[in-house]
Amino acid sequence: MNLVEMINVNRQYGSGRTLVEALHPTNFSLNSGEFIGIYGPSGSGKTTFLTILGLLQSPTQGKIFVNGRDMTKMTSREKTDLRFNKFGFVLQASNLIPFLTVKEQFKVVDKFTTSRRRKMNQNELLNLLDLQDVAHNYPSSLSGGERQRAAIARALYNNPDIILADEPTASLDSSRAEQVVQFLANIAHESQKGVIMITHDTRLLAATDHVYEMRDGFLRQQN
Amino acid sequence: MFLAIKEILHNKTRYLLVVFTVFLISYMVFFLTSLAVGLARENRTAVDQWDAKTVVVSSYANKSMVVSTIPQKQYQQYTDDKNVAEVGQMTVVSQLKNSSEKINTNVFGVDWKSYISPKLTAGRLPKTNHEVVVDDALKNDSIKLNSQIKINGSDKYYKVVGITKNNSFFAVPVIFSNMDTFRELKYGSSQIKNISALVIRNNKKINKSGLTQITIKDLVNHIPGYTAQVLVFSFMIIAMVIITFLIIGIFMYIITIQKISLYGVMRAQGIRTARIIESLFYQILVLTATGAGLALVFMGVTQFFLPKTVPFYSDWLAYGVLTLAIIVMALLGGSLSMRRVLKIDPLSAIEGE
Ligand SMILES: Nc1ncnc2c1ncn2[C@@H]1O[C@H](COP(=O)(O)OP(=O)(O)O)[C@@H](O)[C@H]1O
Numbered sequence: 200m201n202l203v204e205m206i207n208v209n210r211q212y213g214s215g216r217t218l219v220e221a222l223h224p225t226n227f228s229l230n231s232g233e234f235i236g237i238y239g240p241s242g243s244g245k246t247t248f249l250t251i252l253g254l255l256q257s258p259t260q261g262k263i264f265v266n267g268r269d270m271t272k273m274t275s276r277e278k279t280d281l282r283f284n285k286f287g288f289v290l291q292a293s294n295l296i297p298f299l300t301v302k303e304q305f306k307v308v309d310k311f312t313t314s315r316r317r318k319m320n321q322n323e324l325l326n327l328l329d330l331q332d333v334a335h336n337y338p339s340s341l342s343g344g345e346r347q348r349a350a351i352a353r354a355l356y357n358n359p360d361i362i363l364a365d366e367p368t369a370s371l372d373s374s375r376a377e378q379v380v381q382f383l384a385n386i387a388h389e390s391q392k393g394v395i396m397i398t399h400d401t402r403l404l405a406a407t408d409h410v411y412e413m414r415d416g417f418l419r420q421q422n
Numbered sequence: 423m424f425l426a427i428k429e430i431l432h433n434k435t436r437y438l439l440v441v442f443t444v445f446l447i448s449y450m451v452f453f454l455t456s457l458a459v460g461l462a463r464e465n466r467t468a469v470d471q472w473d474a475k476t477v478v479v480s481s482y483a484n485k486s487m488v489v490s491t492i493p494q495k496q497y498q499q500y501t502d503d504k505n506v507a508e509v510g511q512m513t514v515v516s517q518l519k520n521s522s523e524k525i526n527t528n529v530f531g532v533d534w535k536s537y538i539s540p541k542l543t544a545g546r547l548p549k550t551n552h553e554v555v556v557d558d559a560l561k562n563d564s565i566k567l568n569s570q571i572k573i574n575g576s577d578k579y580y581k582v583v584g585i586t587k588n589n590s591f592f593a594v595p596v597i598f599s600n601m602d603t604f605r606e607l608k609y610g611s612s613q614i615k616n617i618s619a620l621v622i623r624n625n626k627k628i629n630k631s632g633l634t635q636i637t638i639k640d641l642v643n644h645i646p647g648y649t650a651q652v653l654v655f656s657f658m659i660i661a662m663v664i665i666t667f668l669i670i671g672i673f674m675y676i677i678t679i680q681k682i683s684l685y686g687v688m689r690a691q692g693i694r695t696a697r698i699i700e701s702l703f704y705q706i707l708v709l710t711a712t713g714a715g716l717a718l719v720f721m722g723v724t725q726f727f728l729p730k731t732v733p734f735y736s737d738w739l740a741y742g743v744l745t746l747a748i749i750v751m752a753l754l755g756g757s758l759s760m761r762r763v764l765k766i767d768p769l770s771a772i773e774g775e
């Protein structure tokens with residue numbers, strides 16, 4: 200099943216002499232059960248691509264369909280609700296709320312959830328990501344790896360169809376990084392989610408189904 | 423609200439500062455109000471006790487009872503009316519027997535049978551020209567039941583036989599005497615049948631040349647200094663309430679600016695802007711209500727530590743209204759931050775690194 204589709208989407212920053220084409224016209228689609236890896240040098244446009252796909256910013260041109268709906272025709276509130284219900288973000292910077300403990304991050308989802316979709320089991324999620332011992336800690340007292348895993352747990356809790364992870368393993372050691380990647384692969388394959396992971400560690404791409412390379416704003420499929 | 427409270431508890435110092443500021447402002451507002459009301463009351467409680475509608479004073483007096491004198495031929499036709507009472511007012515200096523302390527007071531000359539005769543809390547009404555009733559505020563100057571006092575350096579002593587309360591005029595307590603005593607003190611003889619004013623409790627209209635009928639409100643406003651005092655205090659209180667708007671507005675604006683990237687994270691997670699704004703206003707409500715509430719508690723305590731001579735009156739209705747005004751102002755102050763919150767871009771969550 201197709202989850203998101205991009206048709207001829209590009210993104211420019213600035214104008215005139217300072218114009219940067221961060222993303223050249225791109226076609227892309229993500230299906231459920233698919234785990235896609237994207238790698239490329241810094242500044243090549245990976246984050247730009249991911250945030251447009253995740254409705255965090257609008258493309259300069261082109262269309263994006265989420266579950267067949269054209270997002271260019273949506274109000275910003277509809278996009279916000281869609282983000283809440285369909286997308287799980289694991290961002291480069293921590294996407295945890297600093298004044299809430301790990302467990303309370305889930306509570307925010309409980310409080311504000313508008314749809315009746317089934318959420319993931321909190322304890323299962325904490326176990327899976329080895330966060331049981333720090334469930335009642337605030338983000339500031341977590342290690343970099345714990346914080347990253349907590350962010351993943353937060354992103355998954357909503358049981359989103361699409362998981363977008365921007366360098367989720369950046370602050371993890373290699374064995375922990377492999378665990379996280381394996382976990383994302385399992386989520387994609389067993390729960391039929393669409394997962395996109397950005398990384399610059401090409402060794403981690405082994406677990407993905409498809410690999411794309413981003414270079415100077417051009418996205419190319421590698422396998 | 424979960425987010426609002428969690429955030430306050432997690433950043434205690436920052437938000438305690440806000441509470442403390444609101445507390446200080448509210449406390450000052452309440453304190454000023456108490457002084458204003460206290461002073462205003464000392465100017466007028468004796469007048470309020472009459473529970474009358476209008477007062478007739480001499481036309482030349484410019485609505486001031488203090489300078490009004492009405493000769494007998496101008497008022498005698500009204501004396502049979504039960505709803506019209508004659509009053510004589512005089513500002514005097516009193517002195518307790520065997521004391522050199524001089525005390526500023528009023529003498530109100532009344533007919534003990536009229537409706538403006540003072541309500542007693544102790545003792546009895548006078549029977550002779552040398553007996554008086556005094557306001558119980560004079561106990562601060564040791565004037566009590568059975569005290570002997572001199573008025574305006576009189577040779578004779580007047581004996582206190584009755585006590586009344588809440589009878590103050592022109593910021594000093596009232597001593598009630600009969601008309602004869604008043605006339606002797608003011609005009610030197612009880613044969614000069616002048617009075618200061620007629621006090622009317624029904625809708626009777628008096629239209630006579632040389633006399634002016636004014637409302638009680640008018641009378642009070644023309645007590646020398648009264649209007650100026652009330653105005654000065656009102657302006658100070660209003661200014662402080664408006665300052666609340668600015669202080670809370672600026673405080674919350676600074677806090678909001680510091681939280682932009684956090685708000686970005688929340689927006690990226692799909693939390694609606696409306697929720698964030700709700701949380702902002704809920705925080706302001708909780709913080710100001712706590713600050714003002716604390717100030718109210720302190721007000722309750724303060725009155726026990728103030729000397730009795732300070733014109734301080736706890737007006738809880740006024741405190742309530744002002745608390746509401748402060749909270750409303752603080753909430754309005756929050757709207758200064760609203761524009762910033764509305765403009766928050768979920769992308770700022772990513773740019774935060
Ligand atoms: N908000 C922005 N304004 C201007 N230029 C931007 C902005 N965001 C990204 N860029 C530019 O777009 C290009 C791609 O950036 P980005 O997508 O962050 O790359 P990556 O994630 O691969 O490191 C870079 O040249 C970057 O400088």
Ligand SMILES: [Mg+2]
Pocket residue numbers: 245246247291365
């Ligand atoms: Mg990036």
